[in-house]
Amino acid sequence: MSGPPSPLIENYLKEAGFWHVANIGRGCKLDLKLISVFIERWRPETHTFHLPCGECTITLEDVQLQLRLPMDGSVLTGSVQSAD
Structure with missing residues (x-):
């Protein structure tokens, strides 16, 4: 990390x-075996995981809830210039 x-x-x-x-x-601590299983079950053509219980996808709302991102403020936009 x-x-x-x-x-x-x-x-x-x-x-x-x-x-x-x-x-x-x-x-x-990352569980490398669990990550490998999810990678094997990822289907890029449908952007879903194929699990024994059915298809599963991750939505932007899922990310917002897991990361506790605020959804009530102004949109943050801008550009970044590289120092390279």
């Missing part, structure tokens, strides 16, 4: 409501 976000962008992440997203997964 990578380290915490740079202190230079910490306030921007907090202001945008994304600070907790930048810290997701800290201290979590």
Whole structure:
């Protein structure tokens, strides 16, 4: 896992409501076998997982709920210029 976000962008992440997203997964151990099973069951042509109980897909609402992303603010848009 990578380290915490740079202190230079910490306030921007907090202001945008994304600070907790930048810290997701800290201290979590990945289950590589479980990840492999999901990769094997992914069908890119339908964007679904084929499981014994049926088809399953992940929606934007699922992501919003799991990551606790705010849905009541203004849209955040902008461009980024690379230093390269």
